[in-house]
Amino acid sequence: MKTLIRYIKIWFLFAKQELLFQFSSKSSAVLFFIGKTVRFLSFLLILILLKHNTKTMAGYSIDEVIIFFLTFNFIDLVSQMFMRGVYSLTGKVRSGELDFYLAKPVNVLFRVLAGSPDFNDVLIFIPFLFFSGWYIGQAVPLLDAVKIVLYFAFLVNGLLISIAFHIFVACIGIVTTEVDNTIMLYRDLSQMGRMPMEIYREPLRFLITFVVPVGLMVSIPARVLLGKAPPSLLLTASLVAVTVFLLSFLSWKHALKMYTSASS
């Protein structure tokens, strides 16, 4: 408990520094906010246009597809807000700055993952939450407490998978000193979860469900809400999330041993 409180305090210190840094350029913050809003609204516009031109997509109505899209955005935004640090890891490995992280009495993985929260995403996250709440409330028939609790439980499950992937990317960053395209590849793969997994052909569907389980990360919470997730799928999703989470920690320990501090 004491350690947890200590790390929360440390995170707030990081967050304060990052907030001051990111908003030192107000115009950049505004442009990022506009860009992220445009991205969200444009995709939503395309889905709305689809609604007028087609009835279903892979067995889902377009209203249901929008729930997948909103769920993807929730997990994506939360991951971006808290784990932005991974994006800048390459520079730290190449310059040897990571040595300073290793020498400090703070868990290195915590520092790498959560050391640079992204406040630009916070700006869009708040209106997004209100919109999602409103939309789900009116689009999902027979919304009950069980569905809502399970939805949030599997959002956490999805976030666990997301954390695991960020750790894997950090591992690749330490071993190869290259992160940029790896993290973007993860983002591209996770964006496949914007749509129901059923739109993808096999073996791609299997790949993004079990090998790189970005499909489970996003689609399970949405399917829970729509009452289309059998218990066996929920169990599989939980097992996969715990497995990749544990594997990511093992990989991190291994990667850290391979860090040579060559540039410092």
Add this chain to the structure above:
Amino acid sequence: MENKLLLNSLKKYWIVAKVSWINGFTYLTSFVMFRVRQIIQVVVAFSLWEAIFASTITAFGYTSAQMFTYIFAASIIGYVVTSSRTIDVAGVIHSGDLSLYLVKPLNFFLFWFSRDVADKLQNVIFSAIELAVLFFIFHPTLYIPTHISTIFLTLFTVGGAMVMFFLINTMFGLLGFWTPDVWAPRFLFYTIMFFTAGSFFPLDIFPNSIVQALSYTPFPYVIFFPTKVLLEQLSSVEVVRGILFTGMWVGLCGLGVFTMWKKGVHSYEAEGR
């Protein structure tokens, strides 16, 4: 004598392009990841439309074959037009490394354009292999232009789009003279371009008013317009109008680059060196 000078000049930029080509493979993991990303983006677009056409014969006035053909052609044109190394220009200016370029017997813009050409060539070669694989998976209907003039028109519009895209990106790079925060405006530009260039869907799926409004911006001329020219889906008047607009945007962006460069170099203080 003049021929020799021209040859030497071409040789310089050929070497720049060659070095840039080699640089592209320096970080092999990143290179492979980038290629995989390109495949994923096309697969997502194909899968999305495949799912849509599973329950309808036509959507937005397109049949499934027409849509797949469009996405296939747009992917090829997108690979050629949108690959660029000018993303590094701002860093070069802001770090003070520009000083090294200013004292070299090189034209700064031709230097970056040569790098762009190498990047585009790399993209075209690797994407040809990737698209061939995707072709065998999704079987899009390949449209062979019926007029030889279409090939020339397509090359012309793709050339225009390449120059326009290079100039726009260079302008974002030149912002580095005044601010280190060039990523934010570039992010906004790329976000808008993602939805309005026509890489993943033809822009005419939007309501007519939006298509009309977009036609006054440079975005449709990056991918949508050259792709429609290649697929011979535009009238002569629309082709001429598109070429004129591309030309206008090339002119405006060229003027923008020229003005920014002139003012920027004047105020440049080689900070950071």
